[in-house]
Amino acid sequence: MSNIQSELFEKSKNIVPGGVxxxxxxxxxxxxxxxxxxxxxxxxxxxxxxxxxxxFCMSFGPLILGHKNEKVExxxxxxxxxxxxxxxxxxxxxxxxxxxxxRLCFVDQIRFVNSGTEAVMTALRLxxxxxxxxxxxxxxxxxxxxxxxxxxxxxSGLAGEAEASSAGVPESxxxxxxxxxxxxxxxxxxxxxxxxxxxxxxxxxxxxxxxGLLVQEKEFLQGLRDITKDNDALLIFDEVISGFRVAFGxxxxxxxxxxxxxxxxxxxxxxxxxxxxxxxxxxxEHLAPIxxxxxxxxxxxxxxxxxxxxxxxxxLTKESYKTLHKNTEKLISVFKKWxxxxxxxxxxxxxxxxxxxxxxxxxGDKIKSVGNIPGNIGEDFIPLFExxxxxxxxxxxxxYEVGFMSHAHxxxxxxxxxxxxxx
Ligand SMILES: Cc1ncc(COP(=O)(O)O)c(C=O)c1O
Numbered sequence: 501m502s503n504i505q506s507e508l509f510e511k512s513k514n515i516v517p518g519g520v521x522x523x524x525x526x527x528x529x530x531x532x533x534x535x536x537x538x539x540x541x542x543x544x545x546x547x548x549x550x551x552x553x554x555x556f557c558m559s560f561g562p563l564i565l566g567h568k569n570e571k572v573e574x575x576x577x578x579x580x581x582x583x584x585x586x587x588x589x590x591x592x593x594x595x596x597x598x599x600x601x602x603r604l605c606f607v608d609q610i611r612f613v614n615s616g617t618e619a620v621m622t623a624l625r626l627x628x629x630x631x632x633x634x635x636x637x638x639x640x641x642x643x644x645x646x647x648x649x650x651x652x653x654x655x656s657g658l659a660g661e662a663e664a665s666s667a668g669v670p671e672s673x674x675x676x677x678x679x680x681x682x683x684x685x686x687x688x689x690x691x692x693x694x695x696x697x698x699x700x701x702x703x704x705x706x707x708x709x710x711x712g713l714l715v716q717e718k719e720f721l722q723g724l725r726d727i728t729k730d731n732d733a734l735l736i737f738d739e740v741i742s743g744f745r746v747a748f749g750x751x752x753x754x755x756x757x758x759x760x761x762x763x764x765x766x767x768x769x770x771x772x773x774x775x776x777x778x779x780x781x782x783x784x785e786h787l788a789p790i791x792x793x794x795x796x797x798x799x800x801x802x803x804x805x806x807x808x809x810x811x812x813x814x815x816l817t818k819e820s821y822k823t824l825h826k827n828t829e830k831l832i833s834v835f836k837k838w839x840x841x842x843x844x845x846x847x848x849x850x851x852x853x854x855x856x857x858x859x860x861x862x863x864g865d866k867i868k869s870v871g872n873i874p875g876n877i878g879e880d881f882i883p884l885f886e887x888x889x890x891x892x893x894x895x896x897x898x899x900y901e902v903g904f905m906s907h908a909h910x911x912x913x914x915x916x917x918x919x920x921x922x923x
Pocket of ligand 1: 560615616617618620643644645646710738739740765775
């Protein structure tokens with residue numbers, strides 16, 4: 501890496517907190533400093549020195565088609581000529597909404613926002629508005645964006661009692677979030693007994709993919725569905741990562757377990773800033789301007805973002821998912837072999853947990869909740885990440901982040917990966 505990159509980081513640190521606009525980009529805990537990228541194409545991303553990397557971060561998930569997909573690019577160029585913000589009704593969001601609603605039997609209506617965090621924030625307010633209750637159950641190991649009430653960690657005492665995990669989150673907010681453990685249905689039942697008539701909703705990542713990849717049993721998700729129904733609470737699936745990625749209809753379609761409200765982000769905008777809340781009409785009509793749950797946004801349903809999202813989703817077919825998942829299997833077998841054999845087994849304690857096109861390289865197996873994650877994975881990750889970076893293979897710069905495959909990661913790219921790994 502040239503001095504220009506480290507100088508740029510130093511400069512950035514003086515004018516931006518930590519030098520980054522989102523903490524996970526900071527390479528915190530790693531030995532190298534962040535790479536500055538100037539361009540990207542397909543499965544590759546290029547830093548300002550001109551070095552290219554096979555990208556498995558893929559902007560943390562949105563780029564399911566790879567960087568700079570040709571069709572998305574040309575529809576964005578056309579859209580750009582027409583104008584890029586009206587703050588008024590336009591046809592592009594109608595087309596994207598229809599494209600989604602027509603393919604998902606469990607939602608009637610959708611509202612577009614600008615990020616996954618905004619989608620979650622609205623979903624929680626909507627659940628509270630619909631039920632008239634305040635408390636929300638969240639699971640340890642699930643991330644739902646940086647909404648105050650979701651920056652909460654487990655406390656001691658009553659089932660689910662919690663405290664803020666970030667400075668600046670008031671205790672009064674923390675007290676309405678109840679933190680439970682994944683896989684623990686008994687804990688969920690007990691929590692509903694202890695907080696009878698107070699719980700608005702359970703929010704869960706049906707495929708938790710922000711604290712490693714904690715693949716849940718279908719029985720757990722079904723249990724959440726049953727318990728919420730029995731207690732007149734709502735079930736929110738946060739599908740910001742899994743929506744349009746594990747299948748077009750996300751984990752709801754993959755498992756057949758239907759939430760009351762679903763939140764989307766990432767793939768829905770194909771790399772442009774889009775989030776969404778979707779549900780049946782009887783829930784969605786609580787939102788303003790029809791209902792009394794307020795939600796708004798100057799740039800919501802931005803015409804460029806709508807066009808980028810639509811052109812991305814149009815390319816997601818049953819066949820495309822099949823190829824994506826098949827290529828992920830191939831990638832994993834290449835990576836696994838290398839992890840086992842490299843440097844007389846330096847990384848042979850590593851395993852790869854995967855689901856559809858998501859994968860997590862971790863020194864452990866059968867990890868389904870935070871309690872099963874080995875304590876030292878952050879330290880262990882440093883030599884692996886740095887070595888791969890040197891070889892031109894870019895993983896998300898944190899041991900707890902998953903890797904993302906895209907349609908652009910085809911057999912040719914996997915062959916290139918093999919070559920780079922063994923170089
Ligand atoms: C499941 C989940 N929910 C919400 C969010 C927040 O989305 P955003 O970063 O777009 O605000 C994320 C982001 O990683 C996420 O993975």
